[in-house]
Amino acid sequence: MTDTLTLLLQRLDEQKPRYHDLEMYYAGTQPLSFLAPEAREALGSRFARISSNLPRLAITALTERLRPIGFDGVDVWADWLRCDMDELSRTAHREALLLGQSYLICWTDSYGRPLVTVESAHQMTALRDPGTRRLTYAIKRWETATTTEAIVYGPEVITRYRANSTGATTAGFKTVDEIANPLGVVPVVRLLNSDRILDEGVSEIEDLIPLVDALNKLLADILVSSENAARPRRFATGIELEEVPVLDEDGEETGETESVNPFPESDKMMISENDSSRFGQLDAADLTGYERAVDVITQQISAVSGLPAHMLGITHDNPASADALRAAESSLTARAEARQAQFGRSWEDLARLIVGVRDGADPQQVDVRVEWADPSTRSEAQAADAVTKLFGAGLLPASYALKRLGYTDEQVAEIRAARRAEALDAQAIDLTRLVS
Incomplete structure (x- = not known):
């Protein structure tokens, strides 16, 4: 069991950097990319956090279309509602779509009733049999004020470990308690977001990251251009520059002078008594090129994510009809139906565990089918x-x-x-x- 514990803890730690990056993109706090060092130095921190948070939109749009509404074959809906799974199921979907996987634990509460909890991949991971692809062991690790706790869920025994320090990774854990698992299977279900056989979970925003970086870079360019070149620049000829003294760090004159523009940038009116003076104004910068570039990136984001144009802020003068909206969302609907097929097996496994905990039946002998709400817009x-x-x-x-x-x-x-x-x-x- 020690080797299994170490392996599970190592698998839990190896995904931490990847999860951290995905969380930043979901929160819209990622740094700017594709930015030249000179531009980064000139901008400082003024545009360090600009972000069009389309990754959150892509995940939310899919989550809204994944709604289990019942189970056929077993009566578990009352337990489902008692465990607040009508709301927490959306949290589980959101975590799986973002991090590639999320977990569900089914055990008993203090009254002997089935209790289901939703767990994040930040705290849980699992091993699966390469032949049957069923979970063989799972672990949950968390920290208290003074200790690091871990529970290993096996098909026969559930073992609790503790390390008397915070931030423990693989060392220092000692067995605290063991209880028998009468279910005969691991009481953990994994929601795996993957369309490949050997994948261990893929984030829904993985393909969007470079496109979102490019979009944010263009938005930063627009802001920089509007700050420095969008306002018309004025000029004057035939005017002598003023000589002003150069001051030192203490504000004292150094005896040297420098030539400066006699008309400050903030002046609304420039006046000169010199007859040869001439004033003019340069044309403002044209930002339509940035607009076209933003449209190209937005179209690529729509193609990759399946989000329709009206969800990405691309609108037209005439409002679309209900049939037009339904046709525009066909790609997003098809993606939601694919996720229903994938997550459906996990929810059916959860229903089997609920029956096993409640009735003492063998979960592997329970036949059940999950029912979903229509993911399309009508x-x-x-x-x-x-x-x-x-x-x-x-x-x-x-x-x-x-x-x-x-x-x-x-x-x-x-x-x-x-x-x-x-x-x-x-x-x-x-x-x-x-x-x-």
């Missing part, structure tokens, strides 16, 4: 009209039609109960008398 009128036509033609039962409209299993049951009660009321049937 108006309520369009959805209601399409479902009503299918229901009227007899192609859909009422319960399935309600699910197509986005209602959860619990809401469908409440609607059906309410309709039965209304039907009995219409027949003037007193349910209390029937029961008695």
Whole structure:
């Protein structure tokens, strides 16, 4: 077990630099790239933090379209809601899309009920069997005020370790406690964001990073140009420069003089008594070249991320129709459907663990399918009209039609109960008398 602990701790540490960079891009705090050393020295810290935070937009746009609405085959929705997974599932998706993976732990609370927690890849990692690709061991490490704690989750035993110092990496851990794992499987589920077999998780913003760096560089150039060249520059000829004394560090005259412009830059009006004086103004800098460059980079970001033009701030005078918006978001919708297929297996594994913890069943023998909300954008009128036509033609039962409209299993049951009660009321049937 010591070798396993060391291996898990090493895997946890080796991803720290990569996660740090991804977190900076998600927060929009990354430094400027593609900036010449001379320009960086001239700018100082004035534009060090300029950022168009499109990585956060790319992840948020996908997260909004990943909404589990029920499970088919097992009744775990009540446990799902009790553990706040209707909200925390979005956090798990966001972490997996950003860092490439996130984790879920399913164990029991103080009342013996299933308890699900969402964990970050900053604190958790896992090993998987190369044959079955199922998790064999997982670890969670965190720090307290004085110690470093770690828990290794195995298929048979769950072991807690402690190092009596903060910031411990692989040394100094000693066994504190061990408990048996009656489930027979690791009570941890990993949400893996990858479309490759051997990948250990890929960030959704990995391909966006160089494009976002280029966009931020162009935005910095626009600001620098507007500061130095966008305002018209004035000039004057035939005017003698003024001689002013040169002062030392203490403000005392050194006996030397220098020639300066008699008209300060801040003057709104320049006056001269010399008849030969002439004043003029240079043309302001044209920033349309930067605009075209920004458009090129933005189009590349749209192609790579699947974000439609209207989400990237590219708008037109005429508002798009609902069908046009739906067509523009087709690439983003297809990407969301691919993530549903990938994350769906993980949510089904979580449902199996919930059943195993609650009922004592073997999680590997539980059959379950997760149900997702429609990831596409459509108006309520369009959805209601399409479902009503299918229901009227007899192609859909009422319960399935309600699910197509986005209602959860619990809401469908409440609607059906309410309709039965209304039907009995219409027949003037007193349910209390029937029961008695």
